[in-house]
Amino acid sequence: MIKLADAFEKKAADRTLVVGVMGLGYVGLPLAQAYCRQGFHVIGFDVSEDKVEKLNAGKSYIKHISDNSVAVMRETGRFEATTDLDRLNEPDAILICVPTPLDKHRDPDLSYVVSSTEEIGKRLREGQIVILESTTYPGTSDEVMQPILEKLSGLKAGENFAIAYSPEREDPGNPKFETSTIPKVVGADTAAESRMAVAIYSAIVPQVVPVSDVRTAEAVKLTENIFRAVNIALVNELKTIYGAMDIDVWEVIRAADTKPFGFMAFYPGPGLGGHCIPIDPFYLSWKAREFGMTTRFIELSGEINANMPGMVVDAVAAELSNRLEKSIKGAKVLLVGLAYKKNVDDMRESPSLTLVEMLEARGAKVDFYDPYIPVVPYDRDHPEYAGRKSVDWTPDVLKGYDAALVATDHDNVDYHVLLESVPFVVDTRNACHMHASEYGEKIVKA
Ligand SMILES: NC(=O)c1ccc[n+]([C@@H]2O[C@H](COP(=O)([O-])OP(=O)(O)OC[C@H]3O[C@@H](n4cnc5c(N)ncnc54)[C@H](O)[C@@H]3O)[C@@H](O)[C@H]2O)c1
Known part of the structure; x- marks a missing residue:
């Protein structure tokens, strides 16, 4: 894994690393923009044909993200949106930004996270890192996602591929902050996985804050939002x-x-x-x-x-x-x-x-x-x-x-x-x- 991390860091530094963003919503689209601006090739995955079509036509569907900024992404030739999940083996880093709502009993509904993980697991290749950004409870990455990825790919987390968690801190409509100016917390369970996660986010934000493991990072996000709710x-x-x-x-x-x-x-x-x-x-x-x-x-x-x-x-x-x-x-x-x-x-x-x-x-x-x-x-x-x-x-x-x-x-x-x-x-x-x-x-x- 150390060698994989060395190669990953090098690709991140020279911008040959391909970034995949799964879920091009309020969180995923600005994230894709941040990577595109920094010179990365970005593939955006979404299940919505309509959103993919609009984005590829250089149009935004979110009020506070301008058409022009999407058109600029397309003009660089470094951004494409797709519903073709078979292409999930192309990116080196896959950042998952899908919804995590509550179900009708007000329990966590992880169905979007599980289905994205299954799609990734079927195509996972050695050296990729899968990072969940969706808000969720501690244990989602290692108890829910990791077994799916390992079972479907036959690969082993921390040995052939990496898993990490990095909470999204988007504040839509707030002109003072955007994705590229907000520090990013990252958590991974091994030093090599952590290095890969730090490398990918250091490319777009001024400060990356690594924590000991994925569960701690998952807890950070919940703590921030519980603090607000209370x-x-x-x-x-x-x-x-x-x-x-x-x-x-x-x-x-x-x-x-x-x-x-x-x-x-x-x-x-x-x-x-x-x-x-x-x-x-x-x-x-x-x-x-x-x-x-x-x-x-x-x-x-x-x-x-x-x-x-x-x-x-x-x-x-x-x-x-x-x-x-x-x-x-x-x-x-x-x-x-x-x-x-x-x-x-x-x-x-x-x-x-x-x-x-x-x-x-x-x-x-x-x-x-x-x-x-x-x-x-x-x-x-x-x-x-x-x-x-x-x-x-x-x-x-x-x-x-x-x-x-x-x-x-x-x-x-x-x-x-x-x-x-x-x-x-x-x-x-x-x-x-x-x-x-x-x-x-x-x-x-x-
Ligand atoms: N909106 C915010 O301000 C905000 C801030 C911080 C954290 N978050 C968290 O980020 C996550 C995403 O939120 P959002 O507001 O961007 O949601 P969103 O609904 O705007 O976007 C989610 C996107 O994922 C797509 N999608 C759904 N299932 C998919 C699948 N299986 N494969 C690929 N794409 C799929 C949807 O079509 C949609 O475009 C949630 O966990 C949310 O709690 C949101």
Whole structure:
């Protein structure tokens, strides 16, 4: 293996190493771009014909990744996308970036990881390294993937081929960071495998942080996301307590954040969203059960965060009654923002459809507006909303609503015209704070 690692390092240094990225989504595509920019030949594998066709035509299908940047990749002649999995024996390094959701019992769904591993295992050749980047529980690489790869290939991990884990730290839509500026943690079980993993990532990021083994690296990713989930739950709880005391939690956080040490700002919201924070902590809860342990912080924060949409809907109902003497039944409510966070077009796990569902269950007539999501895509938990269209953002349209509920604080939404047009706005993101001096009476922070 030492010799394989020597050869691998040399190929990485002189850019003759071929990189395969499996899963060209929010994580895989920027990763493929980072390697292409650094002069590597990159083969992107995906099961979606549609995505592969678009990428090969030099077009992006993700809002914050421009068509131009994909066209540039194609022009270098060093990037191609394919659905032909027989080509998996071509890359020297295969980076797996496929989804890791929860199943309907809220247990880890490793089906995408398992099927990609099986496809790789059938074609695995000596000297390749297989690196999982998808978020998962400790033990996935060595207990789930390694036996599949070894059985299907007849090769031995750590002897003829390498396995490593490197968590993805993408923050879509955040202009301050991109794949190539975020340090990469890598974990492998032998020194030679670790050297190979360090070599491949050192080519695209300023800092690689090796840890002792794959399980430690898997735990690093979960720790980062559990930290977020727990802290978001904490500020959500503080929001309700301070709200009852007539204290503005946003002002509290802003002031606390001036402390230069020992405090990190997290912000409340209408519930958790996105592909990571609402899901990843439960990967650890599931694995902890195998050890007869419970994850009390994770369960408690899950419970607090899951209660938020109900509290927000209660606030809408209470304001309709207090301000307009109207019942929520029959009231016209505009939900502003479907995406799970600002300035992205991604509504995976977003609490917005849950808010629509809860408002409608109480008889409200709900429309939505999201500048990035003109039409609701298919959502496994809310298939009935697929195809519903965003309303036009004009004063005449806005004047037709009894209330607005801001669920996502996109920067390119004109909150001034919203406040001018509707009787009141329930603002879960402090999106209207710029207009508080003029319209403070109309803003309900919830
Ligand atoms: N999106 C984020 O911000 C983010 C951040 C950190 C970590 N992650 C983690 O990264 C992983 C990928 O997330 P994502 O947001 O990029 O998902 P995504 O859904 O955007 O992309 C996954 C891609 O994999 C493809 N795919 C599915 N099965 C495949 C298979 N068997 N072979 C080849 N391709 C296949 C899909 O067609 C899709 O294009 C997840 O584990 C996620 O938790 C995501």
